[in-house]
Amino acid sequence: MSTTLPVVLIVDDEIRSLETLRRTLEEAFEVFTAASTDEALAILQNEFIHVVISDQRMPDMTGVAFLKLVRERWPEVARIILSGYADNADIIAAINEAGIYQYLLKPWRPDALLLTVQGAARLATLQRENELLNVELKAGEPWMRSRVAAKRQQASDAFAMHSIVRAANSPLNRICALLTKVAVHDIAVLIEGESGVGKELLARALHYASHRAQRPFVGENCAALPEQLLESVLFGHKRGAFTGAYQDHVGLFQQADGGTIFLDEIGETSPAFQAKLLRVLQEGEIRPVGSSRSLRVDVRVVSATNRTLADLVQQGRFREDLYYRLSPFAVLTPPLRERPEDIPLIALDLLERMRDSFGLPDALFSPATLVCLQNYRWPGNVRQLKNEIQRMLALADAPVLGPELLSPQVLHAGDESQQQELAFLGSVRGDLKERLDQLESQIIRETLTRHRWNKTRAASELGLSRVGLRNKLVRYGLEPKA
Template identity: 70%
Template sequence: MPPQPAVLLVDDEPRSLEALVRTLEDDFTLFTAHSALEALDILAAESVQAIVADQRMPDMSGVDMLKLVRERHPQVVRIVLSGYTDNHDIIAAVNEAGIYQYLLKPWHPETLQLTLAGAVELFRLQEENELLNVELKSSTPWLKERVAHKRAQATENSAMARIVRTAGSPMDAACQLLTRVAPFDIAVLLEGESGVGKELLARALHYASTRKDHPFVAENCAALPEQLLESELFGHKRGAFTGAYQDHVGLFQRADRGTVFLDEIGETSPAFQAKLLRVLQEGEIRPVGSARAVKVDVRVVSATNRRLVELVAAGRFREDLYYRLSAFAVEVPPLRERAGDIVPIAQSLLAQLAPACHKPAARLAPATLARLSQYRWPGNVRELKNELQRLLVLSDGDELGPEHLSRQVLYGAGENESAELEFLGGVDGDLKTRLETLEKRIVHETMTRLRWNKTRAANELGLSRVGLRSKLTRYGLEQ
């Protein structure tokens, strides 16, 4: 097995550093530093492929430190974490320092893992490129072209390879389509149910594209009211509206030369759709309250859990915007159509979730895996993730048995069966006692519905009047 890539983590806050370590320790060999000066000493002594640095540190800012790293160790791929969301100076400094990626706090574990995977891949390709440049100095032009094509193809495939699935999975078709379209600046629309992993695919598409060295930003269009969504995407000027105390750089501007992912695009208002259409047509944004337009170069990837064609037909989505966004549409299959992927996805999610619950050695029992595989997962991967978190919280040991699964997963129930199973699970006693409890409820429900007409109730229940009277007396229902 090849050695794990080496990554240096720099943060003066012990808890933040610990969170980074828990997220990355399974996939990388980690070095940690609590200050910029300590980090520079480690870089001088150790071979490191990537560095992740916090922006706010007492001795030196993250960006300033990474400028020094660029001068002394230019091959190391640089990533900065920052809590600032609208600071022009930081964004400019990030570009000046040649930083590979700029991640906002609070960072998402999957985002950080994918970013570092891309950084390590970039480091590998840089080393390979240096060797190839030496080897190909005397080679023929056609050989140079062939090697360059192979290298580009390997980068694209590595991004899609991180989408967890089994051989022959229905997800293969979506990944193959995205791999083909990745090198081209074409708008992509991802269609599929909520929770199927559309954002994960959008990130993989970004890292397989020629824009991989520039930012990827995401926004859920259904999570914000129209004015805030416009401000978040396009930015605003100070005083543009109540609460706008300073200028704000929007996501489109922060993602310049990168990718913008717009989730739940079908939930936007007609007014916002008109503004977004203009941005796509003109290639420029106008911050709220500004008289000046700003040119931006972004690739737009959008996603929806609704059929945009139907929304267009109903007059709730602009037809011209639909054709702009869906230049290349990809259908993402739900988890119930990918039964073979459930186990590897569950195990991958468990590896991510377990450290946060202080159970790094947690594993799924065979009986648990069987139950997970049999369930239809109407909430897709998001529901599966919630179920695994439940197991981690409720289980005492490292082996996660099926006894702590929710009832609908444990019994493979559909939505209509959940209430029934909830009742059955609450009935105490042995089998005979439980059956008598159910019989009492059935008799009582029938009598109440038929307004205590004993003749009709006896006929419906298949009893004689004497038999019905006996049960009413037995269960104390006669009165």
């Protein structure tokens, strides 16, 4: 349920350089590193890589020779080479022999590197999509058409709303039902919720439940890129538009034409970028950076934020007109602590996906471990749960994952929670009715605080009408004074 990032492999025999590149790219990409070409080839054999970045001068073979080998075995992977020498012969050899996407000179600039790798990742994705399209166009035989249709259906099923892991009585069921209903209507959707709750997973499911399911779904984390780079990634740019723009770049809006674009962490964007995005949504047109011509695009926008956009509007930090453009339909995704019934199922699903890579194909949780996992509040949501399971697998010496493998805060969460509950109940005074009133007042206050005093959402969670909630607020003296 974490955000799906392009995968980059960096190859460099200098460890310091390797780490610098990794730190520069790791927020926007999933990054693998290799200190030798042999190590890199092993990673390519076992992982789905979009982009390979190689240093030119390495002891076992040159970067050009290595990337030529990559081109022969994995032609769909985009290739970038780094060199400290501006030798025209090297550049020509790199382009001609290894089909290099870009030749970057050292010292490289972080923003130029990010932009280049973003473009390479998009190219790799488009090449894979084109290969599939070519297969479809050549599929004259009925059996081939059936095979292609089956592959498409398999991809659609993998991201379908019913494939989202949750319990039969999960609070997430209501969110999925609402998104399924709105999916058939071509309107923008805003998904709010804490980091790690699976907002991108819901956005993908929305896309595959819509009439745009056979067209691209593309996404970008708006908080991961500087403003100029984000504008280029989304809208594209023309060659020479700025330093480092060595060729035209097709932006995500154009790549998503006919499909869906997912803008994650939209609340982190600057006012200047918000103004440009508003124009795109109003006009249905994009203008690549450095271009004098606008391009028409037909894209459904699904945005997400871990903040409350309405509050940012009140604070003057987010444009009100853009907010209303993005949120004809808005949903709030509940955090993991509000759906404890989902935790065992999600944990089991994550374990099944990860155990083979740790050499423990038969790994399973003990019943006591599942109880501990369910008792913890998971402030980092599914992302934190995944990290905890990875930790357990790394420490395990046997297939059964017992509570002793859990980190201390997770292991003792149940005890602490029970002690806090007993302490709170012991502090409540009065007869049974008075105590129940105090508990109800506390529950209402906590729910309103969590929903930032949005009474519609709080009433919905509590199973009350707005009038019923208002009466209780008056009864318990919780209505804020004007």
